[in-house]
Amino acid sequence: MLHLNLFIFGCGHHRAAWRHPRSSAERLGDIAYYEALARTAERGKLDAVFFADGQSAENLSDGPRWFLEPLTAMSAMSRATERIGLISTVSSTFYTPFHAARMMASLDHISGGRMGWNVVTSMFDSEARNHGYEVMPDHAWRYARAEEFVDAVLALWDSWRDDALLHDRAGSFVRPGSVAPIHHQGRHFLVDGPLTVPRPPQGHPVMFQAGASEQGRDLAARRAEAIYAVAYDLPSAQAYYRDIKRRVREAGRSDPVPIMPGLVVYVAATEAQARAKQRELDELLPAPDALRQLSMYIDQDCTGWALDAPVPALPPLEAFKGPKGRYATVLRIVDTEQPTLRQLLGRLAAGGGHCTMVGTPVQIADEMERWFRNEGADGFNLMPPSLPDGIEDFVEQVVPELQRRGLFRKEYTASTLRGHLGLARPAH
Amino acid sequence: MLHLNLFIFGCGHHRAAWRHPRSSAERLGDIAYYEALARTAERGKLDAVFFADGQSAENLSDGPRWFLEPLTAMSAMSRATERIGLISTVSSTFYTPFHAARMMASLDHISGGRMGWNVVTSMFDSEARNHGYEVMPDHAWRYARAEEFVDAVLALWDSWRDDALLHDRAGSFVRPGSVAPIHHQGRHFLVDGPLTVPRPPQGHPVMFQAGASEQGRDLAARRAEAIYAVAYDLPSAQAYYRDIKRRVREAGRSDPVPIMPGLVVYVAATEAQARAKQRELDELLPAPDALRQLSMYIDQDCTGWALDAPVPALPPLEAFKGPKGRYATVLRIVDTEQPTLRQLLGRLAAGGGHCTMVGTPVQIADEMERWFRNEGADGFNLMPPSLPDGIEDFVEQVVPELQRRGLFRKEYTASTLRGHLGLARPAH
Incomplete structure (x- = not known):
């Protein structure tokens, strides 16, 4: 049980x-x-x-x-x-x-x-x-x-x-x-x-x-x-x-x-509705703050990246010089989910390292x-x-x-x- | 008010x-x-x-x-x-x-x-x-x-x-x-x-x-x-x-x-009933314990005193050698209320130093x-x-x-x- x-x-x-x-x-x-x-x-x-x-x-x-x-x-x-x-x-x-x-x-x-x-x-x-x-x-x-x-x-x-x-x-x-x-x-x-x-x-x-x-x-x-x-x-x-x-x-x-x-x-009667719920919250994130924070996590300036395009390729963990914990979470989300930049910011804003189920x-x-x-x-x-x-x-x-x-x-x-x-x- | x-x-x-x-x-x-x-x-x-x-x-x-x-x-x-x-x-x-x-x-x-x-x-x-x-x-x-x-x-x-x-x-x-x-x-x-x-x-x-x-x-x-x-x-x-x-x-x-x-x-419709309420609680006190405690407060053995007789005269505060706070409370109750020993024990057991109103x-x-x-x-x-x-x-x-x-x-x-x-x- x-x-x-x-x-x-x-x-x-x-x-x-x-x-x-x-x-x-x-x-x-x-x-x-x-x-x-x-x-x-x-x-x-x-x-x-x-x-x-x-x-x-x-x-x-x-x-x-x-x-x-x-x-x-x-x-x-x-x-x-x-x-x-x-x-x-x-x-x-x-x-x-x-x-x-x-x-x-x-x-x-x-x-x-x-x-x-x-x-x-x-x-x-x-x-x-x-x-x-x-x-x-x-x-x-x-x-x-x-x-x-x-x-x-x-x-x-x-x-x-x-x-x-x-x-x-x-x-x-x-x-x-x-x-x-x-x-x-x-x-x-x-x-x-x-x-x-x-x-x-x-x-x-x-x-x-x-x-x-x-x-x-x-x-x-x-x-x-x-x-x-x-x-x-x-x-x-x-x-x-x-x-x-x-x-x-x-x-x-x-x-x-x-x-x-x-x-x-995120649950709803259809998967599309569940994803829409997630997107609705993600879109409430003030992008400038979230981008500044992400820039810090990944140690490069991403404030100019397009919000609704896929996240560009990131250097592997071994090559990263800053604190590895948060960076590893970012990498894992990017590698497994291929998110847009906005989706990545949303995932990080909602229990980043925790499992997320949508459907x-x-x-x-x-x-x-x-x-x-x-x-x-x-x-x-x-x-x-x-x-x-x-x-x-x-x-x-x-x-x-x-x-x-x-x-x-x-x-x-x-x-x-x-x-x-x-x-x-x-x-x- | x-x-x-x-x-x-x-x-x-x-x-x-x-x-x-x-x-x-x-x-x-x-x-x-x-x-x-x-x-x-x-x-x-x-x-x-x-x-x-x-x-x-x-x-x-x-x-x-x-x-x-x-x-x-x-x-x-x-x-x-x-x-x-x-x-x-x-x-x-x-x-x-x-x-x-x-x-x-x-x-x-x-x-x-x-x-x-x-x-x-x-x-x-x-x-x-x-x-x-x-x-x-x-x-x-x-x-x-x-x-x-x-x-x-x-x-x-x-x-x-x-x-x-x-x-x-x-x-x-x-x-x-x-x-x-x-x-x-x-x-x-x-x-x-x-x-x-x-x-x-x-x-x-x-x-x-x-x-x-x-x-x-x-x-x-x-x-x-x-x-x-x-x-x-x-x-x-x-x-x-x-x-x-x-x-x-x-x-x-x-x-x-x-x-x-x-x-x-202690309040009731008549003063006698109020006093009876007080007595009812006082009588629940295990006398041996209370007498041992009182003996300590007044620095003399009162375990043999009669419970329902008036408290015998006590030495004045100036003459008392032990801790004065509790003794002063005892003296004050004895002097103002002329209680029986049981009544004194009861008063000490219910907010001794505080004002008590019965009626x-x-x-x-x-x-x-x-x-x-x-x-x-x-x-x-x-x-x-x-x-x-x-x-x-x-x-x-x-x-x-x-x-x-x-x-x-x-x-x-x-x-x-x-x-x-x-x-x-x-x-x-």
Whole structure:
């Protein structure tokens, strides 16, 4: 059975989505907008909704960034829904374990066992400089801290036994000996515990991770209960999938650890209509900005190139002198899709490195099934190019097709996120 | 016009309230319990509900402590209500300004301008040791940090101009130049900004403070927009009230800065019934524990004293060798109320140092009016000995009497907490 999350981001994952005349640009500070998105996802029986998070506001002229704080937003969203999971990104570099453990435990109680957390180590100096660091600490330090952070958070959740609450009106409120300090003292944190919140309904809110680097993959394989991934096409998805599953086995784990690559879908009744949707968003991109950005990525001036002509041949990756990551993405799109310049800009503006599927519900379902049956994915983190219509389309058109094929649940069979994902509740 | 807040705490502010057969002990992890409390308070047209906060879990055998985390709980509670304010305690010693500013800004958007924050510096080593400190930093350091914390939080809220959101679909998402870094660099914090959340609907969520020490009073007078106080009786309330109002004037401020002492109310149709309610809770206190605690407070063994006899004469404060704060409270209760030992234990168990009023709705309203008209209080922070019944009783019995006297609103006339409190919206 596939797992599907809705990755909520502003007006959608296409950078120009907010420019659409009917976009939700004016509603981004309105919690009812996010509640409605969660309800739509729940109508589609999705496993969860997911919020990324950033700790700095940049490039605001170009579009909305990080309006509501995810943990506070998810509390309200949990009360507007009944079954769907709620996953928030939590930065181990900026939070302390006690705050993070407490907020997530509280949310797991509020939501009745539907919380997940996506542990990230954050990336940008601009974020670090909002939290007391002069510059972002280096990658190795951040991962060492993340590992200790996870240890402390899990220990805090286990600082109350499941049966700790006794409510013995003539005696003790808690069962004697059932709530204990953790006395964590490590390189990064001193945390005595116990937590101020009883053990979460799920035992531990479900831990997601998106490991791409060697250290990230290692942490994900050893600790994550589910994994978000970036995969441009099935071969790269398979390479990542097999590598992680091997590492999970090598870590001696038998739990499923579902892997969910990000997925951008344009769906409509005909392929031509789906492509028209994509083109409509692509045409909203202010070309001068996008061209300046692309010029930077490919290290040559493309501001004079024709927008609706094919992208000219580009030098091979080996010959490229600048940062290779973004350039590799550009090359891959150009080589596989032979796009016009405008199409390339649009692809880069909507989850560039992530898989993009454009077509009819049957075509989309075919492709998702192909990934699912061939060790490319256990599910997908849906990144609708525009919201709310992108998830409404998916729920109304693609979900029924997946259900018809027996690839996706028709009704929820569990009431916790852990249950939806087929993960066991961790023993105390 | 009086201001009234409901101070929500577990099963009520009487330490034995959870032991009552019909107590809410089993519901403390259930957000619906807190939503219902907020709705009851809103039915009574109260200005706000308020959460204290502690960052450690201790004495759990004796009763519930800090179950849900306040900020996450308040998000849900804001969606269950429409007009009432929501005030959460935020520790400047344990939070960073960026997290605090972001969460509260987010909650102000989610609630449509109903958030308040009660800045505290925290007290206990057990809390410090959950957040990386070996021991609690000293008082002066904590207050210096608090002051800088407030500066940084306010600056972050002002890092977006009110008219920053432009939504110009053909141009810029924000008005150029309307979102700017704050570049805060002080002794305690480095925060570049801008915030990731647009300016809160209230400009700034309302800042409460409860200053008792010299430094606390000073901070409150210079910075707080409303003040929580501890006052045992009208003379001590007046002394505090006049001192703070003088300091506010001396700080050159013209805003009202309402002062709200904590208030424990037992109300019923007859005074005898009200006293019976109080006795019922007092009798739930496990006497051995309470006597051991009292023995510590008064530094003599009282475990053999008769529970239903008057408390024997105690040495004067000057002669007392131990910590004077708690002992002074004990002396004051003994001297003014001539309680039995059981009554004394009960008073200490239900907001000991705070004013307690026991009687009919008319008697309670008389007494509240007396404080209000004689520079004792601009309102009260209601601390019901048991919940939910304590606030239901107050709303059904005392509020109508206050309304009849023109001392309290019959309908909300504003939609923000700032509006309820008669506070101007801070200019950018």
